[in-house]
Amino acid sequence: MGTVSSSHTRKRVEIKRHEILSSKSSQYLVEKVLGEGCFGKVAQCTKVDTKEKMALKILGSDESGTIELLMLQELRRLDPDKVNLVKLTEHFHYSGYVCLAFEMLDVTLYDYMREMKFRPMHLFEIQMITQQLLVALNALKSIGMVHADIKPDNIMFINRQRHSVMVKLIDFGMARPLWLLQGGPGRMIQPLPFRAPEVILGLELDEAVDMWSLGCVLMNTHQEYIDATKGTPHKCTESNEPTPSLEDMLEFSPDLMGNIQERKDTMALLCLLKHMLKVDPEKRIKASDALENHFITKLQWKDINPTLYVSPDCLTKLLGQLNESTENRTQSDRSAADNNNRPDSSVPSKSLPASRDVGTCTDDLLSADGGTSDVSLCYRQKDSSILSSKSSQYLVEKVLGEGCFGKVAQCTKVDTKEKMALKILGSDESGTIELLMLQELRRLDPDKVNLVKLTEHFHYSGYVCLAFEMLDVTLYDYMREMKFRPMHLFEIQMITQQLLVALNALKSIGMVHADIKPDNIMFINRQRHSVMVKLIDFGMARPLWLLQGGPGRMIQPLPFRAPEVILGLELDEAVDMWSLGCVLAFMCLGQSLYPGCEYKVIKETSNEPTPSLEDMLEFSPDLMGNIQERKDTMALLCLLKHMLKVDPEKRIKASDALENHFITKLQWKDINPTLYVSPDCLTKLLGQLNESTGKFKPWVGENNEAGTSDEPSGTDGLNEASTSVPENRTQSDRKGSLLRCSP
The missing domain is CATH 1.10.510.10 (Transferase(Phosphotransferase) domain 1)
Known part of the structure; x- marks a missing residue:
């Protein structure tokens, strides 16, 4: 029998074919491996008692599996079939692994496109898939969640034989509550070809990042375009060239020039894409509004040529239209400045604030190995570090202690002179889990039940910062x-x-x-x-x-x-x-x-x-x-x-x-x-x-x-x-x- 194994940050996942994994109520017979990622493997299994096919995601018992479980638990507030989200049937621990049992789906959108040799999809397919994914995003917003990893690999067809274009959104390993993303800049999420400009620029994030990714998915129906964007995302958004009209764009699709109806329908798609790919996230279309867009609601498919493909040239040209009058110079300058200061835009920046001189912070370097990232504080007696949130500034005075994932520093709140304890963590899963748990504690009165009080959280230069009341000694x-x-x-x-x-x-x-x-x-x-x-x-x-x-x-x-x-x-x-x-x-x-x-x-x-x-x-x-x-x-x-x-x-x-x-x-x-x-x-x-x-x-x-x-x-x-x-x-x-x- 073959052995399934993968390297993992905490625990190596090794599952044998034909092995039986048992939960409290069920047994799962492992048949074959469907895929693998950073944190484990997905195996096709048969439920022994019902003979039902299931997809079993097997993770090392670490923080990443814990976060995904927490997010999936939140999804139980929704009907997964009605809002086009993958259905979790149960979870259990087996021999130190976290096992998530999902309904069995068909193939991913990426695999489907590969089968089609990356030929562009029909307008009908694009419209149907887009509508279902907009419903999913609208449902996630209703419970305050951001998927943060929308890409063709995470969109799966349910059953192409029975429902040719019915899809579901899968994989919530990167999903986060909206309030956590809104803690401030510095979170690096999303795969590079589908990464929103505000993520690259280190700005504040909200659910608009998912809309950008969905817009990229709509456009990335041709392999040549995906390859062209790797390493230089949003190059077109930095252009200052004049913006041609949608009519000009349609000239790149000569097949449409003689068909007025098809020309109008393609223009509706391009118009929706333009709103989905607004550089300014505040101007980007919302899922609820996109569901009312003409492309989603008004197209008469009986009048559409069933063999019609959307021209790749037509869609590729779209990205040159994203620079409007309010975005041209501003976004280009900010992006250029960011690229000069950021050695690698694919990883979180750990640089000091622009107002600080790096050369002046060499007297005392306090650092701790934080597992996935180092937490370092530059501290001098005469020039202490100031960490800023949206509403407050914290003057770092001294380090009180350190642990596996960061440091705790004694700080003074600049405006009120109040002493605070600032827990500074690497932007990793452990900090995320603690934030999720602390958010749950807000349901209690910390003074009445003798629990530490969190006053605020924010992100600063790639770190997760938790501001607590100042206590005495342990x-x-x-x-x-x-x-x-x-x-x-x-x-x-x-x-x-x-x-x-x-x-x-x-x-x-x-x-x-x-x-x-x-x-x-x-x-x-x-x-x-x-x-x-x-x-x-x-x-x-x-x-x-x-x-x-x-x-x-x-x-x-x-x-x-x-x-x-x-x-x-x-x-x-x-x-x-x-x-x-x-x-x-x-x-x-x-x-x-x-x-x-x-x-x-x-x-x-x-x-x-x-x-x-x-x-x-x-x-x-x-x-x-x-x-x-x-x-x-x-x-x-x-x-x-x-x-x-x-x-x-x-x-x-x-x-x-x-x-x-x-x-x-x-x-x-x-x-x-x-x-x-x-x-x-x-x-x-x-x-x-x-x-x-x-x-x-x-x-x-x-x-x-x-x-x-x-x-x-x-x-x-x-x-x-x-x-x-x-x-x-x-x-x-x-x-x-x-x-x-x-x-």
């Missing part, structure tokens, strides 16, 4: 200042209550944070509100429905990773409760419960007898003489035990945890304010989590005792790999296949 930094001494019961209770409120709010909008750790919990202002915190960093957050697609998703930093993630089981919001339990234990112990690798975490499962909570308290001799403190500590241990249930279905919910005795009933006036929770007491706790669903016992390093000044490995294992487990494996099989630690 929980991890606070513990480090305290030399990792265990926290007071009062502090633990207050912080736990606020984070439970946050998790309960996230569940209400169907979101999972998936990255809860001390570094992502920040104090608001310790001087004014000593124990008020907020949950930050939604770069790993995902909708609940996406995590429920099946096993295989590796999320969460290792010391806070739930057992079901390690074992490759199905996931839900319970993963966040496990992480919060580990954070709670970190506050109590001053160290992580599981700082080792995944294998050591699972290895600590034992079958020893489980002592009672009363027996556990004997490990804290300071509490033995105080009945009230003994009861209060028992309440904490009891809550922790419910948060760290091995079985996610039995793990306590956030709403129930908010009603727990430790959160609601403790009388702090009766508590010794200097009381620490005994590390020995809590360390012993993890030996008590062994119930019918599994048994856990903590692993603590020999030289990493609570209360020492050595930093615990609170964030180890962020990129730790794990062997995913097929869905049909037994529990005992899964234990045997866990990735083992290096010696």
